[in-house]
Amino acid sequence: MAAPHVLALPFPAQGHVIPLMELSHRLVQHGVKVAFVNTELNHALILGALVSKDGSSRLGGVDMVSIPDGLGDGEDRKNLARLAEAFSEVMPGELEKLMGRVSDSSVSAGGEELTWMIADASMAWAFPVARRLGLRVAAFNPSSVAMFAMRMSIPELIRDGVVDEKGLPKRRGTFRLAPAMLPLDTTELSWNRAGDPKGQPVILDLILRNNAATHLAEAVVISSVQELEPGAFALFPEVLTVGPLVSAEYKPAGSFWAEDDSCAAWLDAQPAGSVVYVAFGSFAIFDRAQLVELAEALALTSRPFLWVVRPDSASEQWLEDLRCRAGPRGRIVSWCPQQLVLAHASTACFLSHCGWNSTMEGLVNGLTFLCWPYFTDQFLNRSYICDVWQTGLQVAPPPANAGEAVRTVEREVIRGKIEDLLGDEEIKVTTVRWMALGRQMGGRMLQRVTCCTPDSSPSYRTARRNAL
Incomplete structure (x- = not known):
């Protein structure tokens, strides 16, 4: 057949x-x-x-x-x-x-x-x-x-x-x-x-x-x-x-930008559990003032960090300025093989926009999150991370209403949140538990991927069950 x-x-x-x-x-x-x-x-x-x-x-x-x-x-x-x-x-x-x-x-x-x-x-x-x-x-x-x-x-x-x-x-x-x-x-x-x-x-x-x-x-x-x-x-x-x-x-995942494969060698040279990984997905845009505050905050932590700044989110002049502010401990790339980075032993935590893909990847790899949602479902995902699973902290609250101006989060606030996250032993223990469960779930998932073969098509009832 x-x-x-x-x-x-x-x-x-x-x-x-x-x-x-x-x-x-x-x-x-x-x-x-x-x-x-x-x-x-x-x-x-x-x-x-x-x-x-x-x-x-x-x-x-x-x-x-x-x-x-x-x-x-x-x-x-x-x-x-x-x-x-x-x-x-x-x-x-x-x-x-x-x-x-x-x-x-x-x-x-x-x-x-x-x-x-x-x-x-x-x-x-x-x-x-x-x-x-x-x-x-x-x-x-x-x-x-x-x-x-x-x-x-x-x-x-x-x-x-x-x-x-x-x-x-x-x-x-x-x-x-x-x-x-x-x-x-x-x-x-x-x-x-x-x-x-x-x-x-x-x-x-x-x-x-x-x-x-x-x-x-x-x-x-x-x-x-x-x-x-x-x-x-x-x-x-x-x-x-x-x-x-x-x-x-690793398999090709459909990235829109070329991945910087040198990230792996750079991570290999860092101490275990030391690197702050920073990535905000494919949509988030910060203004220059916020990028500067974030760069200064990362420098103030005195920790190595890997920061993804997309080609469409900052000019070359901005990028050069950020690299200068990052100093020798920081590495700024335009895109990277994220799943490899999150699975690396040197990666300590994930400063993230809380997209669902990033959330799942971080959870399976046992990383704590510093949450900075940008739009759509990312605020809901932030609630799961911080309030339900208790595997992360929030950087700062978003504007009360859509369309309101976003206030710049200052460097000392960001630095303090990073230090709070990395020093929270309770969050680390909880994260390890979810990591173990996540890897079990990944194994079970392999048994479900044949949903599209002619012999196995579960029906979907559009009427939702009354859960009240």
Whole structure:
């Protein structure tokens, strides 16, 4: 029998591409053929980052294909509202044409037509396209179950007076979707923390349309596991967990920027448990004043540190200034193989934006967190780290309302938080316990990655269980 053939479609952002690529690698290991669809821009970035000196590309057995995203040259791809508008205008037709080409090419080579699509739940506009062409569909959520529950519960939040029909909070304070869930702050709802407040209505509309299309998926696949968030799982017990999606060995993960492989040699030269690792993902942007305060804070700790400053987040002049401030103990790179860094014996803690991928990678590697969330689900993840799992501390509280100016966190505050974190023995003990559990969960995950084969497709019931 020919191998099952799957089309994988991520939301076009780094934090969504990486976990679906990791899942794709796991499927390939189990004999599944995977065609991975990026936007044309991201496709070019990934291939450029993966090309080695001998001209070959490290794709790990995953076939890379692309479609246009509907935006023009020079348009801001980090403008989530504009990107959401483009989805319905161009991408469905382009995806349908691509699926025909992929199937025809596979059959011509003696393989199978496409049989399944695994698409990011934020790309649910693609579900009707796949179903119309006879493909079975799985929805992939690269975030927590709590995040999925929050988004699926918007009608209940409106009904209960937590938010208005525009998704804006009607009252200040916290609420719980279910008694066993963590409290959620009405000022930190993901759709109200996604950039310019003017684009919030478009983003909320996209979420609601995605929610409405979820019933077309035979399975909802989430990069989490029940032990991490049992309260959220009580609301959606039928979701299929495949987390944590962290590699036991390095594979190409779909990075948009070339990784600085020299980080490993630099870490080898540092004492065990000494390095402060600083990385804020693919979206966060700090102004120059905040970058200077952070650089000075890291210097004040008298500890070695490895700091990722993306090429698009600081000018060359800024970078040179930061390197001078960092001094001989600090190393600043534009991008790095993060999973290798987090697993290195020299790494002591993670100063992070709290993206879900980074959160899972840090947890599995037994690292304590200093949390500095930037947008969307990162505030919820911060709550898990600091309040539920108790594996980290918060740098500073965010603005009370979306759109408010972010106050600069001063160097002494940052330095003090780093020292508090590294000196907290209770957090260290708790982190080791979660690390052991996380590695057990990773082993179990290998047994679940065949969800897209024709013989095993768990059904997903869109009606949520009454957990109250």
